[in-house]
Amino acid sequence: MGDLELPDLLRECAPQVLAAVVRRYGDFEACEDAVQEALLAAARQWPETGVPEQPRNWLITVAGRRRVELLRNETARRRREEALCQEPAPAVRGDDELALLLLCCHPALSVPAQVTLTLRAVGGLTTAEIARALLLPEATVGQRISRAKQRIRDTGTRFEMPAPQQLGERLTAVRHVLYLIFNEGYTASSGDALSRVELTREAIRLTRQLHRRLFQDGEVAGLLALMLLTDARRPARTGPDGTLIPLAEQDRSRWDAAAIAEGVAIITRTLARAPIGPFQLQAAIAAVHDEAARAEDTDWPQILALYGMLHALAPSPMVTLNRIVARAMVDGPAAGLAALDGVAGDPVLGRHHRTAAVRAHLLEMAGDRAAAREQYRRAARLTLSRPEQRYLESRASRLR
Amino acid sequence: MKYVILIQSNPQSLAVWETLTDEQRTDFGLGHLRLTEQMRDAGVLVVSEGLGDPALATQVSVRDGKTITCDGPYAEVKEHLAGFYLIDVADLDEAVAWAAKAPDAAYTRVEVRPVLDMSTWEI
Numbered sequence: 001m002g003d004l005e006l007p008d009l010l011r012e013c014a015p016q017v018l019a020a021v022v023r024r025y026g027d028f029e030a031c032e033d034a035v036q037e038a039l040l041a042a043a044r045q046w047p048e049t050g051v052p053e054q055p056r057n058w059l060i061t062v063a064g065r066r067r068v069e070l071l072r073n074e075t076a077r078r079r080r081e082e083a084l085c086q087e088p089a090p091a092v093r094g095d096d097e098l099a100l101l102l103l104c105c106h107p108a109l110s111v112p113a114q115v116t117l118t119l120r121a122v123g124g125l126t127t128a129e130i131a132r133a134l135l136l137p138e139a140t141v142g143q144r145i146s147r148a149k150q151r152i153r154d155t156g157t158r159f160e161m162p163a164p165q166q167l168g169e170r171l172t173a174v175r176h177v178l179y180l181i182f183n184e185g186y187t188a189s190s191g192d193a194l195s196r197v198e199l200t201r202e203a204i205r206l207t208r209q210l211h212r213r214l215f216q217d218g219e220v221a222g223l224l225a226l227m228l229l230t231d232a233r234r235p236a237r238t239g240p241d242g243t244l245i246p247l248a249e250q251d252r253s254r255w256d257a258a259a260i261a262e263g264v265a266i267i268t269r270t271l272a273r274a275p276i277g278p279f280q281l282q283a284a285i286a287a288v289h290d291e292a293a294r295a296e297d298t299d300w301p302q303i304l305a306l307y308g309m310l311h312a313l314a315p316s317p318m319v320t321l322n323r324i325v326a327r328a329m330v331d332g333p334a335a336g337l338a339a340l341d342g343v344a345g346d347p348v349l350g351r352h353h354r355t356a357a358v359r360a361h362l363l364e365m366a367g368d369r370a371a372a373r374e375q376y377r378r379a380a381r382l383t384l385s386r387p388e389q390r391y392l393e394s395r396a397s398r399l400r
Numbered sequence: 401m402k403y404v405i406l407i408q409s410n411p412q413s414l415a416v417w418e419t420l421t422d423e424q425r426t427d428f429g430l431g432h433l434r435l436t437e438q439m440r441d442a443g444v445l446v447v448s449e450g451l452g453d454p455a456l457a458t459q460v461s462v463r464d465g466k467t468i469t470c471d472g473p474y475a476e477v478k479e480h481l482a483g484f485y486l487i488d489v490a491d492l493d494e495a496v497a498w499a500a501k502a503p504d505a506a507y508t509r510v511e512v513r514p515v516l517d518m519s520t521w522e523i
Contacts, residue, residue, distance in 0.1 A: 110489075110490055110494070111490045112443075112444075112488065112489065112490055113443065116443075134488075135517075136446060136488055137446060137447070139440075140440075140443055140444070140445060140446060140488065141443070143440060143441065143442075143443040144442075144443025144444075145443075146443075147441070147442060147443045148443075384514050384515070384516050384517060385516070385517060386516050386517070389516070
């Protein structure tokens with residue numbers, strides 16, 4: 001822990017400190033505020049005083065005191081609180097961080113609330129940092145956090161591990177939240193690109209921690225591999241001017257070879273021993289892409305087979321669409337276009353920009369430039385992503 | 401996902417307004433204040449504003465580096481933006497549920513539009 005930079009050290013400590021304080025004093029709501037203030041105090045003081053020998057214990061003690069102060073006006077409870085404060089600092093326990101993560105992803109919370117609370121309570125980010133990363137006003141994030149904590153209190157949920165029969169479902173929510181945090185950070189470019197990259201790093205860090213704790217969970221491993229294999233392409237994903245470069249045109253020498261090696265190792269060993277799941281399959285697909293030295297070396301038959309499995313296991317409109325792309329790469333654009341006609345009535349795919357983008361791409365492959373241009377234009381109109389819009393418009397004008 | 405809920409003023413909404421009693425009009429205004437408060441409370445509100453009348457608008461253009469302004473819209477406009485709510489929610493369903501609480505939705509209608517962002521997955 002000694003060689004971490006201060007912000008990283010604080011983030012590393014945050015969930016352990018919070019879990020220890022909640023375990024001792026109960027009342028997640030007030031404890032979370034207290035820990036946040038202890039972290040801010042440390043960020044202010046430590047650069048001058050130096051990092052204490054036991055940073056975690058320092059934070060636990062300060063947060064404990066602060067928690068008592070926060071409740072001072074509740075005079076009836078005051079004496080009891082202060083008596084508690086005299087006791088030695090609570091210890092950090094093994095399962096606490098996982099229990100905390102599960103609490104933040106509580107099913108009573110909306111998904112945006114789960115994401116925000118996880119970033120703060122488990123990730124140790126300040127409200128201001130979260131606001132910057134999610135492109136929201138600080139007041140909105142602050143309110144979302146306090147609302148989420150109230151909600152948890154109202155459900156009467158206690159800070160403990162859920163029953164084993166509930167754990168599976170609760171972990172699904174946790175993986176989903178970590179995936180969303182990663183996704184949110186995985187942006188092509190923006191004015192705030194740096195803080196968004198931070199989210200990606202944060203998602204990988206938290207998933208890595210969870211993987212260490214739940215080594216036997218194949219889907220947590222799959223999620224970590226998927227993040228590593230996707231993030232590995234980031235350096236090649238945008239041009240110097242911020243424009244988007246699609247997978248097939250990326251300079252693969254710029255991919256992060258170490259991240260690819262780690263992701264491939266994780267997914268290979270997981271597929272061999274764990275029950276298969278959607279994140280593992282997506283990671284396997286990412287691995288096949290990442291292992292191709294050139295775009296034309298991509299093992300499309302294998303990708304097509306993996307999408308077939310994914311479709312059987314966890315069907316979704318995007319899986320359907322990606323499977324059509326793989327089909328076209330194996331059997332030619334005509335086969336892909338025919339398959340696209342087959343899903344034209346799908347309520348999601350019907351007006352989704354990616355459907356138009358895929359159609360455009362396949363029409364271009366088939367040599368129908370005029371129709372391809374029209375579909376690129378349609379896709380550009382329908383997308384909500386500015387970088388994608390720019391990219392799709394440039395494809396359209398290239399076909400003029 | 402960010403969505404904007406757009407409140408338009410048009411001949412239809414003005415006609416409805418004419419039929420409302422004073423009490424209903426007060427309720428209408430309070431309804432917007434309440435909605436803003438509820439959105440803020442739920443942690444979904446990014447910003448919301450009601451806009452001044454188009455008669456108070458200023459048109460701005462720049463020609464040869466010079467900023468030129470003139471008052472109001474060029475002609476009497478039939479429809480104009482009267483106000484908006486910018487919210488950040490999980491999905492369209494949630495955005496629609498908030499839009500349904502706008503007082504206007506009960507008399508005329510409001511529009512929900514997704515906001516462009518910088519994020520993207522693989523193309």
